[in-house]
Amino acid sequence: xxxxxxxxxxxxxxxxxxxxxxxxxxxxxxxxxxxxxxxxxxxxxxxxxxxxxxxxxxxxxxxxxxxxxxxxxxxxxxxxxxxxxxxxxxxxxxxxxxxxxxxxxxxxxxxxxxxxxxxxxxxxxxxxxxxxxxxxxxxxxxxxxxxxxxxxxxxxxxxxxxxxxxxxxxxxxxxxxxxxxxxxxxxxxxxxxxxxx
Numbered sequence: 001x002x003x004x005x006x007x008x009x010x011x012x013x014x015x016x017x018x019x020x021x022x023x024x025x026x027x028x029x030x031x032x033x034x035x036x037x038x039x040x041x042x043x044x045x046x047x048x049x050x051x052x053x054x055x056x057x058x059x060x061x062x063x064x065x066x067x068x069x070x071x072x073x074x075x076x077x078x079x080x081x082x083x084x085x086x087x088x089x090x091x092x093x094x095x096x097x098x099x100x101x102x103x104x105x106x107x108x109x110x111x112x113x114x115x116x117x118x119x120x121x122x123x124x125x126x127x128x129x130x131x132x133x134x135x136x137x138x139x140x141x142x143x144x145x146x147x148x149x150x151x152x153x154x155x156x157x158x159x160x161x162x163x164x165x166x167x168x169x170x171x172x173x174x175x176x177x178x179x180x181x182x183x184x185x186x187x188x189x190x191x192x193x194x195x196x197x
Contacts, residue, residue: 002027003072006045013038022157033057043070047114047197076117076197086143087190094140096148104145107192108152118196120160121145126184127166127174139163145190160195 006023010031018039023029032041038056051070068106087100096104111117123141125134142161150156166174167185173179 003043003045003048003166006043006048006070006072006132008070009042009044011040011042015040035060038195041068043072043076045072048072049075074197076114076194077133078194078197081191081193084190086191088188089141092137094137094144096144100145104148105152107155108149111149111154111158114197116197117194118158118160120193120195121149122162122164122191122193123169124164124187124189124191126187127164127169128184130164130168131175135163135165135167137163138165141190 003024004025004027006029007026008023008029009020010018010041012018019031021029021031023043031041033041033055035057036059038054040052040054040059042050042052044050049072051072053068053070055066055068057066084103087103088097089095089100090097113121121142123138123145125138127134129137139161140163142163146156146159146161149159166187170189171179171183171186173183173187
């Protein structure tokens with residue numbers, strides 16, 4: 001996808017701004033460069049990660065066109081899922097532990113910085129225990145996490161709490177399969193899926 005309307009800034013070797021413009025409808029831009037100089041080109045657009053590239057005219061004696069491509073990746077894409085690392089719950093409990101609260105506070109910052117972002121927050125268990133029990137436990141855990149985010153000022157209508165129990169295992173450790181504690185731990189996870197961005 002060619003990104004129109006990105007802000008493109010040209011800096012010289014001393015990090016001074018030389019010029020700034022927007023990419024056109026084709027996502028292209030061009031600057032006229034002086035001889036024997038080093039430059040950095042920076043591309044930025046809201047909701048995208050910035051990218052920069054270095055270019056120089058050192059040793060070029062005749063007029064030439066130097067090509068540079070900037071790759072601006074979306075910060076979030078609808079449907080994308082990422083795991084919230086290191087959110088642990090005590091056995092059979094759904095209360096938010098202090099170590100989990102610290103991780104959720106990072107998510108609070110992300111939601112504040114991206115006011116259009118809406119998410120599904122899902123909790124997953126391992127296969128030990130009955131299917132129905134695990135689904136109910138994971139729903140309580142997901143809801144507790146959402147309630148915590150609400151207590152930190154995030155609007156409830158931006159979040160959906162969903163407990164998937166043991167229906168989305170990341171490995172083969174299903175019912176009756178002998179597995180190590182580490183393999184079971186991999187299935188006990190909290191994930192965020194982007195619904196709207």
